Amino acid sequence: MQKYRLAAIAILIAMLAAFPCLEPEVYYLSFMFSVFMYVILASSWNFIGGYAGYLSFGHAAFFGIGAFATAKAASMFELTPLLTILASIPAGALAALVALFVGYPCLKIRGPYFSVVTICFAFVVELTVKNIEFLGGAEGIWLKFMDIPEKLSRSILYEVMLLLMVVTLAVAWRLGRSRLGAGLRAIRSDEEVAETMAIPTAKLKIQAFILSAFFPGIAGGLFAYYLTYIHADVVFNINISILIVLMAMFGGGGTWLGPIIGAVILTVVNEGLSIFAQAEIARIIYGALFIVVTIFMPNGIIDFFRKKGGG
Amino acid sequence: MDAVLIIQSLISGIMMGMVYALLGVGFSLTWGVMHVIHISHAAFGLLGAYLAYSMLQYFGVDPVVSAAASAPLLFLVACGVYQLLIRPITRAKEVIVASMILTFGLAIILENVMVLIWNADPRVLTPTYASGALIVGPFYFQYPHLVGFGLSIVGITTIYLFLKKTYTGMAVRAAWQQPEAAQLYGVNLYRISMITFALAVSTAGAGGISLALLNSFEPHSHNLWLIYLFLVVIVGGVGNVIGTVLAGLIIGVITGLSMAFLPYQWVNLVTFGLLMIFLIFRPHGLFRQGV
Numbered sequence: 199m200q201k202y203r204l205a206a207i208a209i210l211i212a213m214l215a216a217f218p219c220l221e222p223e224v225y226y227l228s229f230m231f232s233v234f235m236y237v238i239l240a241s242s243w244n245f246i247g248g249y250a251g252y253l254s255f256g257h258a259a260f261f262g263i264g265a266f267a268t269a270k271a272a273s274m275f276e277l278t279p280l281l282t283i284l285a286s287i288p289a290g291a292l293a294a295l296v297a298l299f300v301g302y303p304c305l306k307i308r309g310p311y312f313s314v315v316t317i318c319f320a321f322v323v324e325l326t327v328k329n330i331e332f333l334g335g336a337e338g339i340w341l342k343f344m345d346i347p348e349k350l351s352r353s354i355l356y357e358v359m360l361l362l363m364v365v366t367l368a369v370a371w372r373l374g375r376s377r378l379g380a381g382l383r384a385i386r387s388d389e390e391v392a393e394t395m396a397i398p399t400a401k402l403k404i405q406a407f408i409l410s411a412f413f414p415g416i417a418g419g420l421f422a423y424y425l426t427y428i429h430a431d432v433v434f435n436i437n438i439s440i441l442i443v444l445m446a447m448f449g450g451g452g453t454w455l456g457p458i459i460g461a462v463i464l465t466v467v468n469e470g471l472s473i474f475a476q477a478e479i480a481r482i483i484y485g486a487l488f489i490v491v492t493i494f495m496p497n498g499i500i501d502f503f504r505k506k507g508g509g
Numbered sequence: 510m511d512a513v514l515i516i517q518s519l520i521s522g523i524m525m526g527m528v529y530a531l532l533g534v535g536f537s538l539t540w541g542v543m544h545v546i547h548i549s550h551a552a553f554g555l556l557g558a559y560l561a562y563s564m565l566q567y568f569g570v571d572p573v574v575s576a577a578a579s580a581p582l583l584f585l586v587a588c589g590v591y592q593l594l595i596r597p598i599t600r601a602k603e604v605i606v607a608s609m610i611l612t613f614g615l616a617i618i619l620e621n622v623m624v625l626i627w628n629a630d631p632r633v634l635t636p637t638y639a640s641g642a643l644i645v646g647p648f649y650f651q652y653p654h655l656v657g658f659g660l661s662i663v664g665i666t667t668i669y670l671f672l673k674k675t676y677t678g679m680a681v682r683a684a685w686q687q688p689e690a691a692q693l694y695g696v697n698l699y700r701i702s703m704i705t706f707a708l709a710v711s712t713a714g715a716g717g718i719s720l721a722l723l724n725s726f727e728p729h730s731h732n733l734w735l736i737y738l739f740l741v742v743i744v745g746g747v748g749n750v751i752g753t754v755l756a757g758l759i760i761g762v763i764t765g766l767s768m769a770f771l772p773y774q775w776v777n778l779v780t781f782g783l784l785m786i787f788l789i790f791r792p793h794g795l796f797r798q799g800v
Contacts, residue, residue, distance in 0.1 A: 488614025
């Protein structure tokens, strides 16, 4: 069973990787690019939000830090395309470092209070970037794009994002089966008891938080390069933070598959609706979707089907 | 820096804080009593503001009258929302999470319905006295600001007296403090939850109208309002009416002072930064005592 599943996943990845060879329109590449990006964001958020139950509502901050760090490095040192793409890795590390410093005091706070601290944190980061000219300021940063045909350059970034998604999901898979994952689940169900059982809760939470900031940071760097122009309003948008949480919880927090399903469904539905309906009507249907799913599947889609299947 | 300007910005900060407190009281109650984080709370407030706008525009009805009239209307709407949407999810494993997702959806719907009806342009409430101002010595208070401030004080006092003096209000407090014990004493938790929710939404309407008297608003303003709601409620302590008021004042003072001393674009940064530090040291608010 395990073998078949692995083979199926490998085939799926290979198909996704081969997709640009079909010479699709740039629109489809961009769309898939954003699906991958949201899968990365939701899955990494899941480390801290889903497994440990610490709902961070400021994850766009890490995404934005990665985006701005990459853009700044690229424009300051006039990096070549390859180096720009690679620069997103140290940018992700920077996001992880910020997560270490912020997480240390903030992860002591529990429940909704933690969520509010993270909202504040995201605002502080956004406003700092906006107010300090060196970091980008109110104008944002332009990046020089690759000197090759558009479709080729889009395909390259598509493949890179796909690679990052595969890596993120592999880490998520490992984490779910590791001691770290088990410890985080214990924290979620009862932190006091976990502590009494000699689980180093503070350390595990920080580890999960750092990990959950790292991948969004890299994704932010790639996103910045994809857009070639970034502005604080775009990458630090609170709606991104909220969307990440919703995607993960919608699919089912604390599971491997949940955030993937949530991210794919919500991105596809959002895109689909905006093609077929007037913008406001599309948003209304989108909102109604949240309501209907929550009423009928209050614990996420995964939980709903698992119960059905398991009897 | 001149003292008049400082006091002037302090006072406008306090007025603003009071209005956020009125918006926040209901949010705090639904969260404290029902464990429902009502993301669309501010959107209902905005709906109140738009209703007042239309009443003023087409029938010349004063916003204060609209605030009084919209309260029972929103109360009924909220009863319906509770029965249809909120009650079914109280079975969820994590009610807080489920309620956040559900009411986030509701907020999206409300926002876009408002865009469809009133379009996305920024609006201001301009009652007949909009251009007038009260001048006391060197200080200058615009009438709409004073009316909004007064409205928020009346609203908060009403809620406070309701909770302290009426039988239903006491039942709400009992349900907040000891749900099981309250049930044993014959409190119907579902009914109390519905009343709490509906009451919260109707105060949101009044709060939205007060806020609209101080600031301009547009269909997505409720996002920023919501953030202030969270701040007021957390600093004040969830479910704590007096705490919410004090928190409103504190946040008002902070914004007021930073407006006087800092360039405009730094004000929010200071507010959020200070609150973040505050939360790290006092995560359960300044005052642990409840309702």
